[in-house]
Amino acid sequence: MTKRTLWQLLWRHYRVIVLTGIVALLLAGIKEGYSIVQRPSLYIAVNETSFTLTSANGIRMGLVVSILVSLVIGVVLFLNDNFTNFDQYLFSLPVPRRQIYRRKIGLLIGTVVSAYVLAEAIYGLITWRVLVNRHVGVNWVGSIYEEVEILALIITLSLVAATFGLWVGRVFASALATFVFTCSLPFAYDGLINIVAGVTGQTYRQADILGTLSSQHPSGLLIVLVICGVISGGLYWLNQWAFDHLSLENGQDFFRFPQLRGAVLSFSIGYLIIAISCSQFGAGIVGLLTDHYKPQLPLVTFILLTIAVAYLTWSLGALVLISTGPVPGCLDVQEAGVTIESV
Structure with missing residues (x-):
């Protein structure tokens, strides 16, 4: 051809x-x-x-x-x-x-x-x-x-x-991933600049x-x-x-490359930590919840927000990807069934 x-x-x-x-x-x-x-x-x-x-x-x-x-x-x-x-x-x-x-x-x-x-x-x-x-x-x-x-x-x-x-x-x-990722790019850039400045x-x-x-x-x-x-x-x-x-x-499948699920999930966690915890978006969320907006988050608040973002990202990623294969840190459904039967 x-x-x-x-x-x-x-x-x-x-x-x-x-x-x-x-x-x-x-x-x-x-x-x-x-x-x-x-x-x-x-x-x-x-x-x-x-x-x-x-x-x-x-x-x-x-x-x-x-x-x-x-x-x-x-x-x-x-x-x-x-x-x-x-x-x-x-x-x-x-x-x-x-x-x-x-x-x-x-x-x-x-x-x-x-x-x-x-x-x-x-x-x-x-x-x-x-x-x-x-x-x-x-x-x-x-x-x-x-x-x-x-x-x-x-x-x-x-x-x-x-x-x-x-x-x-x-x-x-x-479509949702494309939209969310594109809209989050300015916040990721803001978070990256904050990291470089710090x-x-x-x-x-x-x-x-x-x-x-x-x-x-x-x-x-x-x-x-x-x-x-x-x-x-x-x-x-x-x-x-x-x-x-x-x-x-x-x-x-939701994700078409099963061998790279762990790497993609790790990248997602790191990216969202930068885009949320390190940017003005995260400061705005904390200000909305506490009624005290601060341009720079205190260290303790930043650590807690980072842990929350990482945990929620990992949980949602595991929930979405578990239907198409095992996720690092999670027990596969078939393995769990074998374990229960053996017991």
Whole structure:
């Protein structure tokens, strides 16, 4: 089978979700552009003299839709095959699994990038008329830098979504895990900065290197690209290994790689400790419960919160994973039955 034939096969199977994502982004770009045309004062400052395509006041609808589309397509491209048996057909083809995986990732990234670029082009053309009438210049260099950063972020998030779509075998669980993980990333970053600041003895602002970067400066763009590139590259190679070792027998399991349950559970415990106990999210929870909010938790409170997060994560993880196999530290159901019968 040639590469072109494989591309055509994947396109025919995924074209509905791909075209839907592209249309959604194009509509978001049109809607966002005409919103500025109708009420420019809400989006462009009165004394604005230099405008970038991403500097409209408020949360940009196009960015939100882009993130949602990248997450949905990333999950669907890998998870949907479990329920349509398309993965069985793909694995029966005289094509290495690695080649199929690369074509899927290419389709995912190509769809997200092309749709976002087209949507931004439409948004920019519609907005241009307002900028000309208000005598506002466009900072093209800054606009390009910011757009490239957003594209790098969207590509990284799409690979995160593909990871959950590939590793988790159930629709609701995969969608929920993708949503929760994506929403918790700012808190995890906040917790990581707090840890670095505490270890190095610096203030939060001194440790927060990314927060001091300018999105319109080459050095800031380079650092963001390097970070996104490292994360995206790691996810790409991790998922490639997973796709090569994917078993159809575990397709409907909650977690499709039984041999890695312990490692995933340990990672989840560590990640949630950072995202909750070490961030402002944990401080907010403690303040809500005690009616005394403190930006930095006392040591005893921090230890108790960490123990509670670790225990709850381990308990919920064991409860979820025990139906698909043994979890480290838990007695397997069949082993428990044998023990009882022997007694």
